[in-house]
Amino acid sequence: xxxxxxxxxxxxxxxxxxxxxxxxxxxxxxxxxxxxxxxxxxxxxxxxxxxxxxxxxxxxxxxxxxxxxxxxxxxxxxxxxxxxxxxxxxxxxxxxxxxxxxxxxxxxxxxxxxxxxxxxxxxxxxxxxxxxxxxxxxxxxxxxxxxxxxxxxxxxxxxxxxxxxxxxxxxxxxxxxxxxxxxxxxxxxxxxxxxxxxxxxxxxxxxxxxxxxxxxxxxxxxxxxxxxxxxxxxxxxxxxxxxxxxxxxxxxxxxxxxxxxxxxxxxxxxxxxxxxxxxxxxxxxxxxxxxxxxxxxxxxxxxxxxxxxxxxxxxxxxxxxxxxxxxxxxxxxxxxxxxxxxxxxxxxxxxxxxxxxxxxxxxxxxxxxxxxxxxxxxxxxxxxxxxxxxxxxxxxxxxxxxxxxxxxxxxxxxxxxxxxxxxxxxxxxxxxxxxxxxxxxxxxxxxxxxxxxxxxxxxxxxxxxxxxxxxxxxxxxxxxxxxxxxxxxxxxxxxxxxxxxxxxxxxxxxxxxxxxxxxxxxxxxxxxxxxxxxxxxxxxxxxxxxxxxxxxxxxxxxxxxxxxxxxxxxxxxxxxxxxxxxxxxxxxxxxxxxxxxxxxxxxxxxxxxxxxxxxxxxxxxxxxxxxxxxxxxxxxxxxxxxxxxxxxxxxxxxxxxxxxxxxxxxxxxxxxxxxxxxxxxxxxxxxxxxxxxxxxxxxxxxxxxxxxxxxxxxxxxxxxxxxxxxxxxxxxxxxxxxxxxxxxxxxxxxxxxxxxxxxxxxxxxxxxxxxxxxxxxxxxxxxxxxxxxxxxxxxxxxxxxxxxxxxxxxxxxxxxxxxxxxxxxxxxxxxxxxx
Numbered sequence: 001x002x003x004x005x006x007x008x009x010x011x012x013x014x015x016x017x018x019x020x021x022x023x024x025x026x027x028x029x030x031x032x033x034x035x036x037x038x039x040x041x042x043x044x045x046x047x048x049x050x051x052x053x054x055x056x057x058x059x060x061x062x063x064x065x066x067x068x069x070x071x072x073x074x075x076x077x078x079x080x081x082x083x084x085x086x087x088x089x090x091x092x093x094x095x096x097x098x099x100x101x102x103x104x105x106x107x108x109x110x111x112x113x114x115x116x117x118x119x120x121x122x123x124x125x126x127x128x129x130x131x132x133x134x135x136x137x138x139x140x141x142x143x144x145x146x147x148x149x150x151x152x153x154x155x156x157x158x159x160x161x162x163x164x165x166x167x168x169x170x171x172x173x174x175x176x177x178x179x180x181x182x183x184x185x186x187x188x189x190x191x192x193x194x195x196x197x198x199x200x201x202x203x204x205x206x207x208x209x210x211x212x213x214x215x216x217x218x219x220x221x222x223x224x225x226x227x228x229x230x231x232x233x234x235x236x237x238x239x240x241x242x243x244x245x246x247x248x249x250x251x252x253x254x255x256x257x258x259x260x261x262x263x264x265x266x267x268x269x270x271x272x273x274x275x276x277x278x279x280x281x282x283x284x285x286x287x288x289x290x291x292x293x294x295x296x297x298x299x300x301x302x303x304x305x306x307x308x309x310x311x312x313x314x315x316x317x318x319x320x321x322x323x324x325x326x327x328x329x330x331x332x333x334x335x336x337x338x339x340x341x342x343x344x345x346x347x348x349x350x351x352x353x354x355x356x357x358x359x360x361x362x363x364x365x366x367x368x369x370x371x372x373x374x375x376x377x378x379x380x381x382x383x384x385x386x387x388x389x390x391x392x393x394x395x396x397x398x399x400x401x402x403x404x405x406x407x408x409x410x411x412x413x414x415x416x417x418x419x420x421x422x423x424x425x426x427x428x429x430x431x432x433x434x435x436x437x438x439x440x441x442x443x444x445x446x447x448x449x450x451x452x453x454x455x456x457x458x459x460x461x462x463x464x465x466x467x468x469x470x471x472x473x474x475x476x477x478x479x480x481x482x483x484x485x486x487x488x489x490x491x492x493x494x495x496x497x498x499x500x501x502x503x504x505x506x507x508x509x510x511x512x513x514x515x516x517x518x519x520x521x522x523x524x525x526x527x528x529x530x531x532x533x534x535x536x537x538x539x540x541x542x543x544x545x546x547x548x549x550x551x552x553x554x555x556x557x558x559x560x561x562x563x564x565x566x567x568x569x570x571x572x573x574x575x576x577x578x579x580x581x582x583x584x585x586x587x588x589x590x591x592x593x594x595x596x597x598x599x600x601x602x603x604x605x606x607x608x609x610x611x612x613x614x615x616x617x618x619x620x621x622x623x624x625x626x627x628x629x630x631x632x633x634x635x636x637x638x639x640x641x642x643x644x645x646x647x648x649x650x651x652x653x654x655x656x657x658x659x660x661x662x663x664x665x666x667x668x669x670x671x672x673x674x675x676x677x678x679x680x681x682x683x684x685x686x687x688x689x690x691x692x693x694x695x696x697x698x699x700x701x702x703x704x705x706x707x708x709x710x711x712x713x714x715x716x717x718x719x720x721x722x723x724x725x726x727x728x729x730x731x732x733x734x735x736x737x738x739x740x741x742x743x744x745x746x747x748x749x750x751x752x753x754x755x756x757x758x759x760x761x762x763x764x765x766x767x768x769x770x771x772x773x774x775x776x777x778x779x780x781x782x783x784x785x786x787x788x789x790x791x792x793x794x795x796x797x798x799x800x801x802x803x804x805x806x807x808x809x810x811x812x813x814x815x816x817x818x819x820x821x822x823x824x825x826x827x828x829x830x831x832x833x834x835x
Contacts, residue, residue, distance in 0.1 A: 069301045077144050089333030093299050093394045099145045100292040114140040115183045125161040125287040132281035136209035141181045141276040145293040148272045155294045156275045157236040161287025164231040170194030171280030174237045177267040181274040183207050187267045189278040190248050194228045199250045199258035222258040241268050301329040303390035305399035311406035316380035319406050327367035328392045335364035335390040342386045349400045383407045412443030414452040416505040423511040428518045429490050436483040437511050441476040448480025460496040462489025488515040490550040518548035520607045532618045533593035534655040541588040542615045544605045546581050553585025566601030567594025568617050593619040620651035622660045625715040632802035637723040642780030643800045644691040645719050647707045649684045656688025661710040664692040669703025671696045696723040736788050737761050740825035742814040749832035753796045762788045764816040771811045807835045
């Protein structure tokens with residue numbers, strides 16, 4: 001049995017509401033705020049927050065219900081507080097209406113016809129219960145919105161639930177053209193067969209799958225064109241009931257998937273039918289959410305009446321009006337056009353059409369935006385009244401706006417000159433200032449005055465107006481403004497512009513501007529290239545200069561200095577440094593030479609990757625070798641010289657140089673070095689020095705050693721030493737000495753040499769050291785292990801560095817430690833050198 005419902009005509013309903021809304025709005029003044037064009041409402045929102053759905057532009061002035069057409073349609077449809085209603089205006093004369101059930105409640109309620117044993121709401125989704133253990137037998141019909149002669153349903157949509165899977169999705173369907181509206185209704189079911197990649201149209205009979213053993217009631221199937229739906233996908237069926245067949249277009253997330261049809265139109269013969277969902281039981285994951293029915297309706301709702309029409313400015317012959325734009329449907333959407341009329345006497349709705357019609361009205365802006373419009377051609381010193389209506393595309397008209405009253409002014413006279421903008425700005429040489437220089441001419445009442453000549457003149461600095469002029473006359477426009485553009489010259493500096501209008505207050509006025517150098521056009525090298533530095537030494541500044549295309553110095557521009565290659569570094573061991581250009585356009589950086597002698601460091605300086613200057617910094621190479629000490633020593637054969645041999649390496653600048661390999665080699669006398677070999681390599685220390693000990697060979701006479709910088713044969717030093725045989729003086733009885741003794745030297749005084757005698761009762765380690773009268777060590781004469789007996793050694797009167805000593809008293813101190821007994825001995829003798 002069909003459900004009979006008395007339907008109000010939407011047209012009549014909206015005409016009644018339009019009159020009521022227009023009357024209620026006349027007491028409000030709206031502010032210019034933007035609002036979205038859709039109205040999404042539920043009764044629950046109306047109860048909990050009266051203004052929750054009201055456009056912001058209307059709420060600002062206290063209107064709490066500006067969509068009475070939406071409220072009335074809710075009542076007409078009998079929507080519960082659980083359902084959402086959307087009324088979406090368009091500019092085509094046809095509005096879109098939607099009712100959605102989001103299942104955000106605990107119980108299903110009266111909006112659905114179903115068997116409550118098998119259906120429930122869980123986690124905000126419509127689901128089957130555990131008791132639904134059959135296949136296709138579970139139909140739920142949506143009751144509030146159905147197809148009839150006054151309302152043609154366009155589409156039906158639902159969303160697969162959060163836990164829906166491929167198996168469950170393949171066992172859930174739209175229920176379409178269902179009649180009667182109950183769990184036992186009959187009609188079509190349409191679903192995507194996920195296991196066969198196709199869309200099928202089947203029959204529902206008495207609330208279950210129409211099926212005879214071995215055969216289903218199938219109307220049509222079609223191949224799918226989209227991937228298998230997933231949880232959260234939106235499924236929409238568009239219904240097209242055409243004369244020869246009823247078609248169903250199946251969409252997944254707004255992408256067409258397939259179209260199926262029934263040429264017999266078995267369930268499409270009647271105008272009244274319902275929609276819903278048809279679900280397979282047996283505990284599958286085929287939950288649904290957001291069930292939506294969509295249809296179209298003619299646009300019968302007018303725009304809202306404007307309530308804040310007002311005059312914001314006037315002259316002797318014009319008035320500027322402002323108001324907040326209404327929408328297409330009251331405050332929703334966008335109106336189509338305005339009608340503004342005015343007169344010198346008040347008027348109302350009845351004689352609105354008799355008032356003067358304003359021409360060239362603006363196109364309406366979106367709801368809530370501010371409109372401004374100037375009406376010209378008025379009489380001076382006259383009171384005028386203004387009102388307007390808004391129309392939508394279906395020519396529905398709003399109520400009449402409030403009546404705005406304003407008087408035009410007396411004839412104005414230019415009175416004052418004032419700066420508006422453009423002073424104290426800066427620009428780049430050779431280009432116009434960023435902003436024009438603007439002044440305003442005002443009349444005796446402070447209103448803008450048009451057609452007043454204003455003179456602009458360049459007083460100081462390099463700049464020009466249009467046509468390369470330094471003076472320019474400009475008439476003020478309808479807003480009282482006169483403006484010029486200023487092109488800067490090629491030289492930076494201050495610009496002064498004088499602006500005058502004879503006879504006006506404040507005239508003349510001065511306007512200042514500043515011309516700055518342009519972008520970097522050229523970077524040149526000033527100084528600092530090809531410097532030669534000792535290892536680790538700081539360079540003189542590397543200097544570049546940045547200029548613009550006119551040769552002006554660029555100030556405070558970053559220049560990037562980078563180590564391109566080599567061992568040099570900036571301060572703090574950095575490989576890059578940013579220098580800012582100074583007043584003369586120069587930027588500088590200092591670099592420290594690399595730690596490797598002979599290294600070359602390349603430094604680039606630039607302001608971008610394509611403009612770079614190169615500097616070369618050379619680290620001085622090793623150049624020469626200097627003998628420091630140890631030459632011309634004398635020692636017993638087979639003993640180590642008392643002093644080491646010391647050399648110092650110097651670079652090309654005469655500075656000592658560290659970490660340079662020095663090769664010491666015995667060249668005569670068969671001696672050995674401290675490593676027991678005849679050659680050894682030593683690296684110079686931080687002072688550039690390298691030292692080596694030398695043990696003389698077995699033969700008396702000349703011993704020689706060379707020291708050379710590796711790879712630099714010209715940097716060579718030759719050291720000489722003399723090997724001597726220390727004599728044993730035997731007594732007649734050939735008896736060994738009874739005790740340690742340091743005996744007098746002979747001769748004494750002496751010049752140039754003397755022999756020092758000493759006795760050892762047993763083998764011992766012996767050192768002989770010479771001091772001057774001030775206790776300063778002069779020379780290590782001997783350090784050797786000697787056998788028991790009487791010994792002697794010659795001293796040539798020279799210091800350790802082979803320098804001849806001055807006449808005077810010297811002291812020889814002997815120390816001996818016996819090898820076997822461990823006894824020690826120490827004694828000192830005075831020697832007199834007389835030259």
